[in-house]
Amino acid sequence: MILQANSVTKKFGDFTALNKVSIHVPENSIFGLLGPNGAGKTTLIRIINQITGPDEGEVIFDGKKLNPDHISMIGYLPEERGLYKKMKVGEQALYLAQLKGLSHHDARLRLKKWFEKFEIQEWWDKKVEELSKGMQQKVQFIVTVVHEPKLLIFDEPFSGFDPINVNLLRDEILELRKNGSTIIFSTHNMASVEELCDNIALINKSVKILDGPVKEIKRQYFTNSYQVQYRDFNGTPFQLNEPDFEILNSTVEDEIRTVTFRLPSSKGPNDLLSAILPYVNVIAFNELIPSMNDIFISTVNAVNGNQIPEA
Amino acid sequence: MNKIFLIIQREYLTKVKKKSFIVMTILGPILMASLFILPVYLASRQDDKQLVNVLDETGLFFYKFENNENYTFVPVISSLKEAKETLAKQGEYMLLHIPATQLNIPDNGVIYSDKQPTLNLKGYISGVMSKELEKQKLAAEIRNEILRNTPGYTAGNDTTAVDLMSETILKNIKTDVKITTYKTGSGGEEQKSFTEMTMVVGYFGSIMIYMFIFLFGAQVMRGVIEEKTSRIIEVIISSVKPFQLMMGKIIGVAMVGLTQFLLWIAFTFIIITAVQTAFPQQFKKTHTEQAQITGKSVALPNETAPAAPNSITADTGNDDMNEIFEAFSSINLPVMIVSFLFYFLFGYLLYAALFAAIGAAVDNETDTQQFMLPITVPLIFSLVVAQTVIQNPESPLAFWLSMIPLTSPVIMMVRIPFGVPTWEILLSGGILVIGFFGTTWLAAKIYRTGILMYGKKSSYRELWKWIWYKG
Numbered sequence: 001m002i003l004q005a006n007s008v009t010k011k012f013g014d015f016t017a018l019n020k021v022s023i024h025v026p027e028n029s030i031f032g033l034l035g036p037n038g039a040g041k042t043t044l045i046r047i048i049n050q051i052t053g054p055d056e057g058e059v060i061f062d063g064k065k066l067n068p069d070h071i072s073m074i075g076y077l078p079e080e081r082g083l084y085k086k087m088k089v090g091e092q093a094l095y096l097a098q099l100k101g102l103s104h105h106d107a108r109l110r111l112k113k114w115f116e117k118f119e120i121q122e123w124w125d126k127k128v129e130e131l132s133k134g135m136q137q138k139v140q141f142i143v144t145v146v147h148e149p150k151l152l153i154f155d156e157p158f159s160g161f162d163p164i165n166v167n168l169l170r171d172e173i174l175e176l177r178k179n180g181s182t183i184i185f186s187t188h189n190m191a192s193v194e195e196l197c198d199n200i201a202l203i204n205k206s207v208k209i210l211d212g213p214v215k216e217i218k219r220q221y222f223t224n225s226y227q228v229q230y231r232d233f234n235g236t237p238f239q240l241n242e243p244d245f246e247i248l249n250s251t252v253e254d255e256i257r258t259v260t261f262r263l264p265s266s267k268g269p270n271d272l273l274s275a276i277l278p279y280v281n282v283i284a285f286n287e288l289i290p291s292m293n294d295i296f297i298s299t300v301n302a303v304n305g306n307q308i309p310e311a
Numbered sequence: 312m313n314k315i316f317l318i319i320q321r322e323y324l325t326k327v328k329k330k331s332f333i334v335m336t337i338l339g340p341i342l343m344a345s346l347f348i349l350p351v352y353l354a355s356r357q358d359d360k361q362l363v364n365v366l367d368e369t370g371l372f373f374y375k376f377e378n379n380e381n382y383t384f385v386p387v388i389s390s391l392k393e394a395k396e397t398l399a400k401q402g403e404y405m406l407l408h409i410p411a412t413q414l415n416i417p418d419n420g421v422i423y424s425d426k427q428p429t430l431n432l433k434g435y436i437s438g439v440m441s442k443e444l445e446k447q448k449l450a451a452e453i454r455n456e457i458l459r460n461t462p463g464y465t466a467g468n469d470t471t472a473v474d475l476m477s478e479t480i481l482k483n484i485k486t487d488v489k490i491t492t493y494k495t496g497s498g499g500e501e502q503k504s505f506t507e508m509t510m511v512v513g514y515f516g517s518i519m520i521y522m523f524i525f526l527f528g529a530q531v532m533r534g535v536i537e538e539k540t541s542r543i544i545e546v547i548i549s550s551v552k553p554f555q556l557m558m559g560k561i562i563g564v565a566m567v568g569l570t571q572f573l574l575w576i577a578f579t580f581i582i583i584t585a586v587q588t589a590f591p592q593q594f595k596k597t598h599t600e601q602a603q604i605t606g607k608s609v610a611l612p613n614e615t616a617p618a619a620p621n622s623i624t625a626d627t628g629n630d631d632m633n634e635i636f637e638a639f640s641s642i643n644l645p646v647m648i649v650s651f652l653f654y655f656l657f658g659y660l661l662y663a664a665l666f667a668a669i670g671a672a673v674d675n676e677t678d679t680q681q682f683m684l685p686i687t688v689p690l691i692f693s694l695v696v697a698q699t700v701i702q703n704p705e706s707p708l709a710f711w712l713s714m715i716p717l718t719s720p721v722i723m724m725v726r727i728p729f730g731v732p733t734w735e736i737l738l739s740g741g742i743l744v745i746g747f748f749g750t751t752w753l754a755a756k757i758y759r760t761g762i763l764m765y766g767k768k769s770s771y772r773e774l775w776k777w778i779w780y781k782g
Binding site: 082083098 | 538542546763
């Protein structure tokens with residue numbers, strides 16, 4: 001466990017930004033911090049970065065209570081990010097790397113390596129304002145990782161990148177994990193959560209409402225539903241003498257009918273197949289796995305629906 | 312600490328490398344040098360002679376004044392009242408009245424004129440008068456010495472008295488002559504006018520402080536706004552404490568300001584010296600000569616010859632610069648310089664923290680107006696009141712304003728050339744330092760919260776809340 005937040009509470013005046021939130025981030029994994037806008041994710045990230053301190057609770061980093069020595073072990077790419085526009089790229093990268101505790105010499109060596117890797121050596125003496133937004137993001141990424149931190153925090157890292165650079169960045173993030181870093185990853189992009197994250201925590205209205213490994217969460221939300229497609233030339237709806245198999249949906253398009261079934265927990269996919277095979281020619285059959293997007297929306301809605309709306 | 316140093320270094324280097332800094336550094340001295348050179352140039356072209364009527368009731372001084380191409384001294388033998396009437400009739404005349412005294416050394420001169428007498432003339436008159444008085448005093452001292460050494464001289468218990476007297480005289484040999492100026496209006500009313508260099512020096516000092524606070528305080532504010540709008544702020548404060556960033560910025564900008572200030576002074580001197588060497592006729596009396604003169608008057612008691620050559624020559628006429636140097640020597644220079652640097656620095660630090668807080672509270676420069684008021688009002692107020700304080704540097708108003716840290720840097724600078732009791736300077740300085748810690752503490756709280764706030768229009772109530780947020 002590289003990072004552990006134990007019932008962290010943070011208030012701004014009368015507003016509670018975080019209410020007894022606990023998270024556990026295992027070492028060498030990618031951790032997704034999810035939640036709607038204004039849920040308190042950024043506040044939690046700022047506490048981990050020691051930009052603000054918690055009112056209650058504590059944060060344990062690598063077995064020790066979070067302290068200023070940890071600053072150089074954490075790399076942070078905020079959602080709202082930027083660089084000094086009038087400063088030269090290289091100078092600026094050196095400055096930011098030195099603020100993270102690297103010596104001037106080390107910072108220069110490592111930056112040169114990264115600039116070569118991203119093939120942007122010729123930007124070194126350019127002013128930041130001469131670069132495009134995407135180029136600036138690359139520089140920003142480099143200064144976040146250059147001091148080789150144990151823990152990396154990316155807040156919406158893919159915003160502002162074109163698809164090619166999104167791939168590049170994703171590969172870099174995966175490589176960072178391979179090399180032993182832990183990554184906390186805050187995003188609204190559920191597809192990337194599914195693709196990258198090992199564990200998640202979902203925060204809504206300052207309270208954590210869901211957490212755990214992505215696989216387990218998906219299993220929790222498993223509904224035993226299946227989708228069947230068959231050719232239907234005369235457009236007659238499907239009739240089945242099995243009351244256990246609930247039909248959720250049935251549509252026809254280009255003479256292909258798609259039907260969604262939900263099965264009772266006692267039945268499996270083979271039961272469904274053997275029941276329908278005598279009647280139709282099945283051309284496709286697949287299990288409906290809940291996406292993180294569905295889980296996100298249904299969980300947040302369920303919680304908000306049960307709560308008395310705030311005044 | 313290492314991180315603060317990095318921040319200071321970045322602030323300093325990026326600002327010093329800017330074009331605007333280089334342009335200002337070059338233009339500033341040209342402007343300042345022309346302020347010194349232009350009057351000299353203009354004076355050298357002026358050729359109308361001024362008549363000075365001298366009513367010397369002591370009879371000691373008149374023949375010491377020498378005519379030159381600018382001034383002609385004319386003796387007057389009448390009562391003061393008559394002399395003034397003549398002056399009123401003839402207009403262009405200036406009247407110098409040296410009243411006779413019964414007990415004291417006659418060290419007072421009064422100038423009546425409808426025009427402002429030049430510093431030049433006043434400097435010349437007081438120079439001649441003090442020289443003469445010093446001569447007289449020295450002669451008296453030597454007389455005493457001779458008397459004491461005369462074998463037949465028996466003064467009984469008086470010997471010690473004479474000794475004491477000669478000592479006091481020696482101490483007093485350096486004489487300050489006061490020249491007061493009355494401007495005679497058209498209605499014959501007399502108004503006291505001020506050409507005292509002390510005022511000029513004090514006022515110049517406070518204007519410098521005022522400008523420095525505004526120029527460089529605003530730079531701190533703009534720097535904070537830049538970091539906020541470019542959104543680099545969050546990247547940086549994940550590496551350093553907001554307080555470190557704020558102080559680093561404030562100190563960095565202060566060093567930029569000091570660099571510019573020192574470069575200005577250096578360049579100004581270079582330009583003036585260059586012009587002086589290029590046109591030596593216009594600057595006849597160099598100030599090395601001036602130094603010799605002062606050196607002599609100090610060294611007088613040790614010299615055998617009582618009368619030093621009267622080296623204040625008549626052709627001082629054109630040199631305004633030397634006059635300024637001369638006037639400077641009448642002020643307690645070490646106190647002046649130390650307190651100037653002190654008020655310059657801490658005045659800036661006090662306000663810069665507030666400027667930083669404003670920068671943090673807004674999203675862009677146009678929003679700063681509402682918060683600028685509490686900062687600009689005390690500053691502008693103190694500069695306006697400074698003119699009143701000059702007239703009456705000992706008034707309760709002057710005293711209290713030089714204690715309040717928001718106004719003390721400007722007001723105290725005006726007062727110091729007139730001589731302020733040490734305890735007052737120390738108290739005011741102490742309050743200023745405490746004020747600096749106070750505003751910095753307050754500003755740091757606002758800054759810490761403000762730099763991460765976007766999109767919200769901040770109000771004073773909002774800022775008040777921020778101060779009480781826990782870290």
